[in-house]
Amino acid sequence: MPIIGIDYQKCNSCRMCIQECPRRFFLDESKSRVHFEDIDGTCSLCGHCIAVCPEDAILYEDFGDDVFTFDGIENLEKIVPYESLYKFIRAHRSIRHYKKREVPKEILKQVLDIMQYAPTGSNLRYEKYVVISDREKLKNISDAVIETLLQDPGMKDKYEESFNIRKKYYDIPVFFDAPHVIFVYSLLDMQLADHNIGIIITYGRLAAQSLGLGTCWNGWAQIASLDNKKVMKLAGIRGKHIGAFTIGYPNITYKRCPPRSHKPIKGLKID
Template sequence: MELLTVNQELCVKCGICAEVCPNGIIGMSAEGPQMLYEPACIACGHCTAVCPVAALDNVKAPLSKQVKLDQYPVINTETAYAFLRSRRSIRNYKKDKIAQEKILQLLDIARFAPSGCNSQGLSYVVIENPEKLKKITEATIEWLEKQIETNVEWAKPFAGLAEVYRKTGVDVVLREAPYLIVATVPQEFSLGHDNARFSLEYVELYAAAMGLGTCWAGFVEIAAGAQYKPILEAMEIPDGFAVAGVMMLGYPKHTYQRLVDRNPIKVTWLA
């Protein structure tokens, strides 16, 4: 079975499908588009999605699974600017439960984030059990203390963080977030970390649109990435998989009233 099929009655031989193919493996002939090298197809669906007359079908990106887009949804620049600038990392959460359907909706959009060569490859663990979350915080502090004790240079400035936890019991790691999203990948998957970054950034932005708050759990992610066993066990990460990204989730406890400034933009123009 050929990977690419063309409806000759519909095809107008415009060549757009060949032009947008990321790997340049679609060529044009008198009969229209043809696949030049099937093994290099990354199943991105560009060819079928761009065809103005729906003349193409691709086994790896079937036309039947695509949604007709009558008008490209563009948010006006003012709204987009305000939305992106007002996003904040949330470290204070309500205890309210989030419906499972809402979390699935949130994670579903992550499937459409960019990934290297359309490799995707992510799966997710959602943790809401308070005891497991507490174990993850405790294990992360233990791991951080080990780094400090062995004079790991980057960990030294965070000695106070571990001390605060030991003296007060305040959750300085997960901030008492009621949910934790863990992106996992096969251990041998070299693009896993990058793909998780893109994926969870989609989660972060879409969460804000849904009235939810998020914050990257950096210490947990680093410790889990270092294969610290107590954390992996608390997360129930299966053998052969690695943690590629970790994000807190919950309903924000507070509403921010102002937009905070950042460092001035630095741009170098090369004419």
């Protein structure tokens, strides 16, 4: 059990842990002490009790990595003001043109590290990750994806011409000749897994952009993986819930952010 108790030499009885998790933290009024108890073993290991404690008095073990904190953690809006975040997100583009050079492993690791801090429903964290950099393998997956999609009449009508055009410009058309593709898959057999993967990939794409990299969510690979086990075998993935994105150094720059139509919002009147 990773949460093992409270360090009473540090605890100041502020009761913030009770406020954060009243199911497992409670006040023993006879001793005026806060206690932790996880009788049914259902603690999700979210770590909120660790994060909220002002005295670092929560005792734990086997959580994975170490606690992380920094100056300014209590005022995050000063680290990334809305105006800066707006520009960063508004200018985010799906990149389909990449330089030929590979991304160093240390930088790919930074992207993947951020992805593993993405929130998941109930903190289940069932997701697994595969990075593919071998061009022959990427070519084989690309070919299998195209073959799979074109077997469907609707997909063939929509994408056959597009794939034929892309083959003139790319050796690996499904992945736009990107040097790397990151697959995220989950063995959790419920719809929640798709939401988790979507959030995780979004974390990765934004992290990549902050490192000067470009990315593009790859729906083709996602659809084909679910329809053809050959694609999954080539990629080394399994399960019913899959996501993938290309990543590399962009060989294109954008000068402005295109306009978008705004959807009506119920419950909020905006002039």
